[in-house]
Amino acid sequence: MEELLVERGVEVDHVTVYRWVQRFTPLLADAARFARHSPGDRWFVDETYVKVNGVWRYVYRAVDQYGQVIDVLVSARRDAGAARRFFSRALSALKVTPSEVVTDAAAIYPAVLDELAPSAWHHVERYANNPIEADHSQLKHRLKPMRGLRTDRTAQVIITGHAFAQNLRRGHYELGLDVPPGARVAAAFTELTLAI
Template structure:
């Protein structure tokens, strides 16, 4: 759990975590650490879902891009007005089908609908909103989407030391894990709330380790 938390929380490569563990008398290969992250990150997020706060009703939706095995992939992300990351989705394409898949995934997982959706001016979003959340106001005013665009930079900053992602599946796990950690740090789960902010994530992982 410590190794997984370090990988998701700090700007460390798997080899960095390997070295830190050796200093503590634990010898483990960096490939094993990668496998731990892939195995346990979804379990941790799933165990925490019942303690997650309901998201806000104003969603800022946008896509950024990352390289996966040398090929550009799009990452759909949404953030509410309180800074909670709603969901993430890695996609090979940037089109209406991908946007629809992202919205369906978020709506199915959270079982809530926004009353306002903020996006850029890409026409695919209008069609998807009309179909899936027709009651929501679609806001496309200039600069309105700045919150989610600014939030992309934190993801890029975390991925930089990892020296690339190999498959879409592993990319999805890592990027979703980053969103999970962000939400923990921002207090969007009823986990680690009795602890000081600087050790909130560590306490949350201790609680989740018992659950899984």
């Protein structure tokens, strides 16, 4: 990013870019909240791993049947409390209850889903969770060239920002829709800068 900005006549250090990401990602995601499409009723939920300051952390993620990232949560543990926090955040932020939730065979999900989304059908079948498993690779591909995440807060902001940009690129917001898909993210950010 530093080199791209220098090519355009803006001299900035990579640490400054990092601070911009930490500061403005939550603001941009919050400003775009009202333009977000409602997620589908079929959710694919899984957790993956990332290293934060040399320690493995769990990242709970969910996508709908259209590929929209619903929510992400970085957690030190893979337990019922973390799963409950993840589903509570997703359900309260979106005001949508899924009719089907597809997960792996982790023992923590049935009780949490019965508590928070009792009407949802909990689907566990081999290969049924492939959409979220494939989506994890997008996140891992983006995190691999980075020098590492230092705190859980940093990891949460970076991974949330990645999900936000991924949703913008895939057209899950009413932003930047009147431009070609390759320019959608830039047009959306232009619109959002006026909102913040």
